[in-house]
Amino acid sequence: MQAFLSNLLPVWLRNYRPEWLRGDIAAGITVGIMLIPQGMAYAMLAGLPPIHGLYAATLPLIAYAILGTSRQLAVGPVAMDSLLTAASLGAITVVGADNYIALAALLALMVGVVQLAAGVMRLGFLVDLLSRPIISGFTSAAAIIIGASQLKHLLGIETARSSYVHDIVWSVAQNFSRINLPTLLIGLGGMAVIIGVKKLSKVIPGPLVAVVAGILVVMGLGLTDQGVKIVGTIPGGFPPLSVPSFGWSDVSQLWSAALTIALVGFMESIAVAKAVRNRHRDYDLDANRELLALGAANLAAGTAAGYPVTGGFSRTAVNDQAGAKTPLAGIISALLIGLTLLFLTPLFYYLPQAILASLIMVAVFKLIDFGEAKKLWHLDRADFWLLTITFLGTLFLGIQLGIGLGVALSLGVHVYRSMRPHLAVLGRIPGTDNFRNIDRFGEEVREIPGVLIVRFDGALYFGNLTYFQQQIKAIIKSRRDDVSVLILKAEGIHRIDSTALYDLGIFLQDLARDGIQVRFAGFIGPARDALHRSGLREKIGDQNFYLDVAAALAADQQAPQALQTNASFVAH
């Protein structure tokens, strides 16, 4: 019985070592203190009252701690999910509307269901479709949009709600004359405090200092009379636990947003989890388990009047630096937020919104990364353009369209490349049985008159067989048809699909009619099986398959020898 119960416990808890406790407690408290202002700030970014950011920082952390495979990941409200929540809810309702809070919770439930389903279907590999240039371009653009969206709180003006950066900038420009100077000074002061404290000390939490200073300044100078906006009354007590009421029309309007947030949230979380795991290397991450854990966290967020959560960059880094060894740190953070909800909410009455805005801006500025673009300009021009298009698309076409465009383009480029694969003409390195690309090795290799040796790497499939034929025909033509033997070094052809088999059959007939003998060198198992099943191997004849290029070449001089080698090869 005890063994059974113990199996229900998470792995890290079953094997918990006392020496981990100190780091877990220190990290849990540090992250919890960070979470108080961050939770409120990100809720504001999502268009929600600040309290819902704290709600989202309770149960979800415990859910992740039980199911997750990362030992340092800090789950909770993050900037990107908050922005996506605001953008998707803004499309179907308005901030402050009766149903806004319920829809945010519904969105979290839907994200949870999507992530759980994806985890059960083992779709964790889908995150591999997001290449680094796409993630980088998207993250930089999203950071700029988030920063821009906070300008109104920093300047104390009203602006149009939008997630298009040009709309936001235009709206700020129009209202520039109405800037509230005290608000701006508090905001700039807040940023200065956060950055300054970070430079001075690694222990003191800058955001908390800024929050305390902001409250004291507003109270002390009575700045609410000067038009400085404050957080106001925050209801105390635990979050109400309930499934939000919703109609199916809400679900149908939110499903594409839920898919996007589920994917983007998972992307951010797995990226940071991988980075921190690579520093430790004492446990394994499992992408599908991570999906399940984040799904459970989002279900918890939805039932606790929260909104979509995920593993975030900054708090995870702090968690790791503060010494977290297991997800117990996350549970301690959640308990600290619970205590805050019970006893401390009245303290934040005078907290200026500009301080929360300054906190968000400092956090997202770090995510803007033009260095990656510069590096790619030299390393891989195509990837540079993919980054740039994703960046501009996210800024000006919107967040969902931007990342969708990036993924579609990067897959398009990948498919296009696989339709135009690398084909090399080989020559022999004199005195050896090594054959190398004549374009690369030039003088060092020798071609054999009348013999064309070609190496093709990758699958032959419907998308590239036309090109494959065109390339070989063009090479034969360029040699004024002085080719009587074509040797295909086929080791790299790991698959031939049915379309390619059909076209290959016709192509071989064409070559035969042109009087060109085709020999295959080193065909590997899967491709050989496909040739056999299609009947093409029989048509080609076993005598035209050789173990390697040298054997295929030797066939002219020593026919019996070659056949013998071949026979042993075909036996498999």
Place this chain on the structure above:
Amino acid sequence: MQAFLSNLLPVWLRNYRPEWLRGDIAAGITVGIMLIPQGMAYAMLAGLPPIHGLYAATLPLIAYAILGTSRQLAVGPVAMDSLLTAASLGAITVVGADNYIALAALLALMVGVVQLAAGVMRLGFLVDLLSRPIISGFTSAAAIIIGASQLKHLLGIETARSSYVHDIVWSVAQNFSRINLPTLLIGLGGMAVIIGVKKLSKVIPGPLVAVVAGILVVMGLGLTDQGVKIVGTIPGGFPPLSVPSFGWSDVSQLWSAALTIALVGFMESIAVAKAVRNRHRDYDLDANRELLALGAANLAAGTAAGYPVTGGFSRTAVNDQAGAKTPLAGIISALLIGLTLLFLTPLFYYLPQAILASLIMVAVFKLIDFGEAKKLWHLDRADFWLLTITFLGTLFLGIQLGIGLGVALSLGVHVYRSMRPHLAVLGRIPGTDNFRNIDRFGEEVREIPGVLIVRFDGALYFGNLTYFQQQIKAIIKSRRDDVSVLILKAEGIHRIDSTALYDLGIFLQDLARDGIQVRFAGFIGPARDALHRSGLREKIGDQNFYLDVAAALAADQQAPQALQTNASFVAH
């Protein structure tokens, strides 16, 4: 000046040989005679008055003859484009409406613009995205839909207009009691005549015999009084040449249909052009020139009150069999249709619609091909399912969605496979420098203790690097970490993108920390360049690159030798 003018002429005309003339004239007349009933029948399928099918069989043929690269392709109205036209126009207007004819012509113009633009942008390769299973499943389903859509003409009943096969069948079932017996008998008789004549003679055009017989029967027996529907008055004279009047809302409603028809039409045309070209092999097809020529043909169809055209299966086969040597045959067919328009239209007054329906049904029955599915079941199970899903999707979800689903799925499967690429563990064939897959060659190869030799084929890119790492780590783990040297046979890695370079760098650090020395054998040019630009080559160190696996293995025994080989290798 003469040389300049001569350069404007198509290649086939400049090099025209007198001995070709006989075949061209015979084929041109044969196809022209076929085109008269087919043009009218397909127009009816498209929801247009029969005359517009003849209009579409004039100028477009001449436009293709001037620009096309196929010498036997017969362009004009075809079943598939007609069905697609009916389906797309049916979504925004109704058959018989004032704007139906103008919209059909507008659609042809738009298809022409899309194909011209695609030709200029050299997008002909896009047709390679349509694999054989997709084309086969789509064609069979479209043939069934076309056949079903003709049931109402064959049975003489009214049915709902739809391009979903279940709607059509349901509607026919509901109206089954209202069958017009004389109409059904004429239709069945027409099918019997067409099939019978074809079996008896290769020279006599069955469809024409059925048309003449149908007219005579209806006139002689006065069957119009029995409810047999006839073609009725067909206006004589050439088509009116004009650009149809249209609004931008029409264009925006038709653009997705225009894209589909442009692609599907090009697919059908290039497939049949390739097939007939492979029989002759005395000229080259150029996919991009074909796009331009089909685009010009569709522009001509649009200005001549026609509707979208393309190269069709049946008439091209007849054209070839009748001896066509150049596109002059097509020009002769067009002239014959012109004469028909001028003088012969009154003859078709009594032509029963059931005869046209029987003609379409016989033509499309040949396109239903379940043999391909059966073949794929044994040859390639994944391709079998792609065919089946495309077939069912086209039948029940609609034509555009069906082919879209097929293309998306086949690309999805391709991308998924490239994310799960083939990785082989190699052993040495004793006494040689050949290394082969231990799973395939079993007893014949020997592994070296402590050394893991892995071959990877294909590009390393964002989508597969996670899997690549997982596989190698799993193999190392399965050997209880008894691996001190990992040799990567990298000849087949023809590209490494920036994401893969980054992840590879971390992976190599991981391996180094585990005490595993990594050696690269036979890295080819493009991949080596990428390693160099990213700085990874420097981190790996030139001494760890080898010409081949044998050299990488020998490094332990004869270090100086290996370095020397390597030095000459790095020089490039």
